[in-house]
Amino acid sequence: MKTIKILLVLVIITFFSCKKDIKSGLHTVNVETLDSVKSTKNSTNKNKSIYTKYEYIYSESKSLIIQNSFPKGGMRYKAPNGKEYIYAVFWTRISNKTPDAVDFKIDFPLNSYEIPTLPVKYYKILIPSDTMTLDKIPLFNYGLTNLESFFDKNIDKPSSLKRSIKPKESTGFYVVTLRLMEGTQYGILRTEFTLKGKNLFYKIRDKEIKCGSIEKK
Incomplete structure (x- = not known):
């Protein structure tokens, strides 16, 4: 009987401990869940320019929403050093549905990222x-203009963005991917920002890059 009581106490403690963890902070979403959410959002989304939409819930009626677009572009850019690139323009919109302001920052170092499903193809992110x-x-x-002059000034520099979002407001920003015009074409890219805890990740096809964070002010 004593053993049964001890087991019941342990079960109750475990239950309330798990309940507390679920309510604290943003939900962390694993890869399998992301694929499931993506399929649902794409099939129900009325805005044809949006590729994925994720909602990260703090608690009831408090959440952050991230929307990621399909690409536009496919245009060519010739750098001052003579190299030719093909580029695509994307946008992301972050909506703050909480009562607190949030800050987010994104940093892409001066790297070219190789995509596992596109071997020997390297992408720059600006x-x-x-x-x-x-x-x-x-x-x-x-609506993104003056890209050639922007590329000329930034093609060989790291890229970053910092913004604050007031409660119940949203902000949108652009991301441009570039790759050298070499060899076979690989069709249209799909990219997206996702959130895991406080960390922002950027995904180009099957390449996931940790690139920033979102935090309450």
Whole structure:
């Protein structure tokens, strides 16, 4: 009888401990769950420019939403050193549905990233400082202009972005991927930002890059 009581106490302690963990902070989403959420969001999404949409829940009626677009572009850019690139423009929108302001930062070092499913193909990632708004969705390159001069100044530099989002507000930004014009073409890219705990990750096809964070102010 004494043994049974001890077991019951342990079960109760474990239950409340797990319940507390579930409510604390943003949900961490594993790869399998992300694939499931992605399929659901794509099949129900009315905005045809949005590739994926994720909601990360703090508690009831408090969440962060990340929307990631399909690409536009496929245009060519010739760098001052004579190298030719093909580029694509994406946008991401982060909505703060919490009562607190949040800060996010994104940093991409001066790297070229190889994509496992696209061997020997290396991608550069640049983040313009422009703000993306929903009214720009129908425009060429989602309304992002002066790209050639932006590339000339930033093609060989790290890229970063820092912003604050007030409670119940949203912000949008652009991401541009570039790769050298060499060999076989590999079709249209799919990219997205996701959140795991406080850490932001950027995914290009099957390449996942830890690139920043989101935190309450």
